[in-house]
Amino acid sequence: GLAINFRMPPPNKKKKEGGVERSADGVFRFELKEMLSSGHDSYSPEIVVEGVPWKAKVWKGSLFGASLYCLNNQSTPWSMDLDVEAIIIHSDTANNLTVQKSTTIEFDDTDTSVKFMQWKEFISNEKGFIKDGDATVEIRFWISNLMGIRSFPLLDFSDPVNPCHDAALVVEGTKIYVSKQVLAIQSPVFKSMFYGEFAEKSKVDFDIYNVNKKEVLEMLHIIYPSSCKKITDDSVENLLKLGDRFEIAYLIDRAEKFLIDSERVSNVQKLLLAERYKLCGLQTSILSELHDAHDFKKIQESPIYSELSESTVRLLFKRMTDIA
Structure with missing residues (x-):
């Protein structure tokens, strides 16, 4: 196992730039309790900054350090300047250890590392x-001179005066401002909620239960026509859940295509999601990629193999028989 101990960071920290404070574009914050007990490196989930996916890790060998990875397309030339601050946070903040690095990363050299000290x-x-038994490391980074990548700001669903917003989804007590028409076009559930026979024409606040705010915002950033946010390994399952709940075919299709192309999500996990959300294309894709006994053994050795349905297991054995 990998030590995946990551907490969402506090608000972005600032630095002086030409005498002006500028918030960090991205922040990763690691709690290292598991790393200290297991000895394994600690990995972050993926985040998207400036339309580009990023990950980070804190690592150990004889040295102790941190790395930041840009996961943008490596087949098209692009570059950016990067300022990085990696901080070991001390209980007495006056004793924090900060390492700073400025570098340029490009499409064929997409990561940067800093070294703190001997482990x-x-x-x-x-x-x-x-x-x-715990320690905290924070990685902050600032992006500038972005070349070869089109950057799109994320839509703001917290703005009540945006003229495009005519309704609010109330999630966990927070209002998320949306366009009824945009959601109704995508989802028959929202269409019925906003415009159905029993809908109150003057109603503007709509309670959405059994979901968290982050998941709803992730969904909106994917389905809005002006958004360019990408699906990630960490968001795909929740997006499928919401796509199923609100009957958003476009969202389910996007998530299925992401899973077909993903090399990070295991085949067993893909098969489980294909079952749960009736993703025939995904199931067919996985079966077609199984070529020998070794491929089947990898699936059978997964700790979640037992969660597969009998019908999926039968399909696996049929495929194994066909290629034997």
Whole structure:
């Protein structure tokens, strides 16, 4: 196992740029309790900044350090300047250790790393970075001179005075402002909610239950026609869940295509999602990629193999028989 200990960061920190404070474009924050107990590197989920996907990790060998990865397309030339701050946070903030780096990354060289110190020095009592078996590292980064990548700002669903908004989805007590027409075109569920026979014509606030705000915003950023946000490994399952709940065929199709192309989601997990959301194209794609006994063994050795339905298992064995 990999140590995946990551918490969403606090609001972006600022730095001085030409005498003006500028918020960080992206922030990763790691809690290292599992890394300290297991010895494994700690990985972040994927986030999207300036329309570009990013990941980060904190790693150890003889040295202790952190790396930032840009996951943008590597087949088309692009480049950007990057300012990075990696910080080991001390309980006494005056003793924080900050390492700064400025670099240029390009389509064929997409990561940057910083080194803090020797690992044995980091874990020593003398430094005092570890408290109750835990420690915190934060990676902040600022992007400039973006070349070869079209950047689109994310839509703002918190703006009540935007003339395009004529309704609010109330999720976990927070209002998310939307266009009824945009959602109704995408979803028969929203169409009925807004314009159905029993809908109140003057109603503008609509309660949405059993879902969290982050998931709803992720869905809106995908289905709005002016948005360019990408589906990620971390968001795809929730998007399928919402696509199914609100009957958004476009969202389900986008998620299915993402899963077909994804090399990071396991085949067993893909098969489970194909079952749950009736993704025939995804199921067919996985079966066609199984070529020998080794491929089947990898699926059968998965800890979630037992969750597959009998019908899917029968299809797997039929495929194995066909290629034997």
